[in-house]
Amino acid sequence: MKTIALVTGANKGLGKQTVRRLAAQGWTVWLGARDPERGAATARELAAGGADVRYVALDVTSDESVQAAVKVLDAEHGRLDALVNNAGITGGRVAPAETGPDDFRACYETNVFGPVRVTRAFLPLLHRSTRPRVVMVSSGMGSLAVTTDPKRLESGIVSLVYPSSKAALNMITSQYAKALPDIKINAVDPGYTATDLNAHRGHKTVEQGAEVIVRLATISADGPTGGYFDEDGPLPW
Numbered sequence: 001m002k003t004i005a006l007v008t009g010a011n012k013g014l015g016k017q018t019v020r021r022l023a024a025q026g027w028t029v030w031l032g033a034r035d036p037e038r039g040a041a042t043a044r045e046l047a048a049g050g051a052d053v054r055y056v057a058l059d060v061t062s063d064e065s066v067q068a069a070v071k072v073l074d075a076e077h078g079r080l081d082a083l084v085n086n087a088g089i090t091g092g093r094v095a096p097a098e099t100g101p102d103d104f105r106a107c108y109e110t111n112v113f114g115p116v117r118v119t120r121a122f123l124p125l126l127h128r129s130t131r132p133r134v135v136m137v138s139s140g141m142g143s144l145a146v147t148t149d150p151k152r153l154e155s156g157i158v159s160l161v162y163p164s165s166k167a168a169l170n171m172i173t174s175q176y177a178k179a180l181p182d183i184k185i186n187a188v189d190p191g192y193t194a195t196d197l198n199a200h201r202g203h204k205t206v207e208q209g210a211e212v213i214v215r216l217a218t219i220s221a222d223g224p225t226g227g228y229f230d231e232d233g234p235l236p237w
């Protein structure tokens, strides 16, 4: 039986590379993207070599869009084996002293409420899998330990919005893992990766950044849950 996966925000960057890698293992991979033209074009590109990559419209900020995606996967497979909550935005950089509540809203809608909206909606399909797993694409910026370690690059980036959105996602991951012991749910930090998110300033390639996402999406039955990992192993929260 083929493994069925869904990756959100997968028309470019780390999500696209994750789709490519998961499909290369012979999985059926649904490429979720909010823009139909760019999403379908990327799915066609990745499927060109024979991989089973399919586009599904999915805006993580919209209940309607997420419910429609659930219907598509339910009708096609009746289950979901691996969900990768990858869609994310920085929300812009405003100096902490200038940041007000409105500066958080768009970022939290995508990075925090998005993964919750998508995960909750797909739980019935995940529960029908024999080995369900969820990967939350977090960031080292979401770790209190990493962002206060002067040896880490992340300690030099001072902002209220994006780091706190990923810290919230980390806690949500940990709580989900306790609440849903039948599903393996882990958070990952891909590392500073050259994508549109950082105007391609990241020092890692998408091939390198996606590695840990793929690793946790493909974990074995005795693999971890409720953890937080980068390419070198467990990260401090």
Ligand SMILES: NC(=O)c1ccc[n+]([C@@H]2O[C@H](COP(=O)([O-])OP(=O)(O)OC[C@H]3O[C@@H](n4cnc5c(N)ncnc54)[C@H](OP(=O)(O)O)[C@@H]3O)[C@@H](O)[C@H]2O)c1
Residues within 6 Å of the ligand: 008, 009, 010, 011, 012, 013, 014, 015, 032, 033, 034, 035, 058, 059, 060, 061, 086, 087, 088, 089, 110, 137, 138, 139, 140, 189, 190, 191, 192, 193, 194, 195, 196, 197, 198, 202
């Ligand atoms: N790059 C890094 O250094 C780095 C480091 C740590 C963590 N991360 C995390 O990795 C994930 C992927 O980021 P990336 O670097 O690959 O950035 P990216 O190239 O900008 O890709 C982000 C993806 O998210 C999608 N997206 C944004 N809002 C969405 C929404 N409402 N619904 C559906 N999709 C939406 C974007 O779609 P559109 O094209 O339509 O905007 C795009 O496909 C993010 O969660 C990010 O926080 C990245």
